Amino acid sequence: GESVGLHLPTLSVQEGDNSIINCAYSNSASDYFIWYKQESGKGPQFIIDIRSNMDKRQGQRVTVLLNKTVKHLSLQIAATQPGDSAVYFCAEKIQGAQKLVFGQGTRLTINP
Amino acid sequence: NAGVTQTPKFQVLKTGQSMTLQCAQDMNHNSMYWYRQDPGMGLRLIYYSASEGTTDKGEVPNGYNVSRLNKREFSLRLESAAPSQTSVYFCASRGGQGTPPYGYTFGSGTRLTVV
Numbered sequence: 001g002e003s004v005g006l007h008l009p010t011l012s013v014q015e016g017d018n019s020i021i022n023c024a025y026s027n028s029a030s031d032y033f034i035w036y037k038q039e040s041g042k043g044p045q046f047i048i049d050i051r052s053n054m055d056k057r058q059g060q061r062v063t064v065l066l067n068k069t070v071k072h073l074s075l076q077i078a079a080t081q082p083g084d085s086a087v088y089f090c091a092e093k094i095q096g097a098q099k100l101v102f103g104q105g106t107r108l109t110i111n112p
Numbered sequence: 113n114a115g116v117t118q119t120p121k122f123q124v125l126k127t128g129q130s131m132t133l134q135c136a137q138d139m140n141h142n143s144m145y146w147y148r149q150d151p152g153m154g155l156r157l158i159y160y161s162a163s164e165g166t167t168d169k170g171e172v173p174n175g176y177n178v179s180r181l182n183k184r185e186f187s188l189r190l191e192s193a194a195p196s197q198t199s200v201y202f203c204a205s206r207g208g209q210g211t212p213p214y215g216y217t218f219g220s221g222t223r224l225t226v227v
Contacts, residue, residue, distance in 0.1 A: 034215055041220075042221070043204075044216075045218070046217075089154060099145065102155040102156075104154040105154050
């Protein structure tokens with residue numbers, strides 16, 4: 001069945017370091033992937049997306065990498081700041097489907 | 113501000129009571145969704161409406177009903193609340209065009225406790 005999962009439920013990094021959050025997906029028919037950030041008490045917010053015909057996409061301080069061979073997605077956050085503390089979710093869309101499937105989430109905490 | 117508005121933000125119900133969670137979006141989006149989020153878990157889809165006039169079940173529809181009242185509004189009803197329905201509920205919408213094309217815009221959530 002379709003599933004999106006994460007390698008680590010929690011990640012703790014030093015302020016200023018780079019963060020890497022990983023995600024595994026199981027459906028080879030997924031054609032679109034999104035990373036969301038959810039701060040405490042708020043709804044998820046879009047960070048960055050990538051289509052399956054791409055390997056890498058960069059935004060402001062964030063990069064998403066897609067490895068279709070091993071069905072792996074990662075989110076890299078450069079120079080992590082206290083405001084990056086949140087739970088990060090990956091989501092996938094299966095080709096032809098109307099809805100997204102979300103992973104469990106990774107909590108990112110920043111150490112001063 | 114444009115976005116997805118959910119009401120109420122907090123609610124406590126007794127087992128067996130009923131209530132309706134309201135959701136409205138002002139972005140002219142076609143699709144709307146209801147998710148629940150439990151501690152330590154991701155978002156699970158309850159129901160969705162791909163377009164006005166249609167609704168479909170998601171992963172966890174039991175105990176819920178929905179109504180797509182018009183293009184703007186999508187409500188979620190609990191007919192007889194159970195403690196297992198204690199959760200945070202999120203409504204989301206998605207437009208057919210724009211950036212991101214399949215990204216959702218989420219509301220701020222309704223925290224529901226059933227005692």
